[in-house]
Amino acid sequence: MLDRIPNKEDIVRAAELIKQYINRTPVLTSATFNKRYHSEIYFKCENFQKVGAFKSRGAVHAVVNISEPDRKNGVCTHSSGNHAQALARAAGLFGIPAYIVMPENSPRVKIEAVRNYGGIITFCKPNLEARETTLKKVQEQTGAIEVHPYDNYDIIAGQATAAMELLEEVSDLELVLCPVGGGGLLAGTALAVHSFSLNKAKVIACEPDGADDAFRSFHKGEIVPSISPHTIADGLLTSLGKRNFPIIQEYVQDIVTVSDESIIEAMRLIYERMKIVIEPSSAVPFATVTTRKIDISGKKTGIILSGGNVDLKQLPF
């Protein structure tokens, strides 16, 4: 298990370790979008990742990096969705149980998916305190090792491999846009860009107005917890992790927020023009482009599409 901020070699090693268990996801472009925004936009499609989200990268890496004797009683976590599925699947790959604490109001599609991957679910009230208390209990009963969804260096190194792959294909990016919730993907992306970008690309974090704790933390210089966040981007509700924040402070150039309305519109545009299914959280970075909150004209821009696990009966457009 990594006990410090992952460096370039850690990310390369993570990519090697997880390679056989995850998809190398495609990088897609849209002629329409490139024309409209006078740019070249490269979408790294983690919606095509195993379990439908980048979370598979970190989860597999975390499980691989726990020694065999340590992981024999399984792993556990609390998660509102994608990390839960990813950890359940990762545990299954290594023949160990995954105990998942989920808020009782999680989307149906995510609950079913966790079960399909063999995860053992304990439901709790939808607040952080209930999640943590319930998880403690589960841990005491089972002896499972906790794999935090984002506040974990192995997770961060695993998530970093998405941007690493993107830069392998498009080495001269100038901007990389990434959504931020707890900061696992963002910290990983920032470290990967720092390690592998030829052009020293800028990393811009993108966040919903209704869950702008990262924006406030970034500008205040200390972690401001996410209290009663409200946004369609249900993957971005959590507060920044304490391991994630210093990485973000050092390697992220700016954080930009967008309204739910613009997130929904960006999501619809991606479905309509790119013909791919993404979840609302994935649309947050592109919403900063469509609203011209970030001016990408003339700049080669990478966008991490984080996942595609959405309740298709509840599409917001």
Add this chain to the structure above:
Amino acid sequence: MLDRIPNKEDIVRAAELIKQYINRTPVLTSATFNKRYHSEIYFKCENFQKVGAFKSRGAVHAVVNISEPDRKNGVCTHSSGNHAQALARAAGLFGIPAYIVMPENSPRVKIEAVRNYGGIITFCKPNLEARETTLKKVQEQTGAIEVHPYDNYDIIAGQATAAMELLEEVSDLELVLCPVGGGGLLAGTALAVHSFSLNKAKVIACEPDGADDAFRSFHKGEIVPSISPHTIADGLLTSLGKRNFPIIQEYVQDIVTVSDESIIEAMRLIYERMKIVIEPSSAVPFATVTTRKIDISGKKTGIILSGGNVDLKQLPF
């Protein structure tokens, strides 16, 4: 312009001619589906094609193959959607006008798309007679050359390039499933499989129960017109073309029909598991698999996903 059934060389030449104007679309697989149906299914994703449908292939090929003096007054057609967009775009590539006759009840998204590609629309009543009369008038007024959506050998040769590409990537397919409406894609696919399949793959046409004229024509041995068809698969309402039918009789092994309910379920499964946007017509072949109307177990199977132009506000699931 081709005046006979396209052969292997015609298809290769079509591919060369259209190459720079179309996308080489990806071939996707799903581990979940392969496990569930005990097969390897290769989805040729024409939803990622220019204008969101395979129709771009035929339209570009048809326009390229009309001599410059002949095409100076433009091209025209009647089409309920994807062919209209494709022809408008193809004409635009060569700087000539495209006159499109469209039924007044065409989906909003398709009307707007035709306009965005520069097509000049004349609306008509939603029946074949009105389409043909209106098109005649447009032709008389403009001197444009008609490019029929499917009953045209250049169109058939263009559509054939999708299956040709699929076989270039997966040469040992044993089954190829293809939707059938007017028979442009199906005739092209059947010719491509006949020309390029190492294993002499079988071609199975897939059709909605509510528009089963191809099924009836195939079994009666003569074209049975599609009268008052009713199906969610709005790209498959038309009757078989007279140039298409003999090709289908010779090179297609069987035609299987499925209910709208199963088409909707197959469509939802593809969105949910493959994270891609397809239109209902595209889901028809996979519906023959999910309903076990075709047994693909143990057989390497190709499926042509024909397009992704769907009104996202009206998804049927």
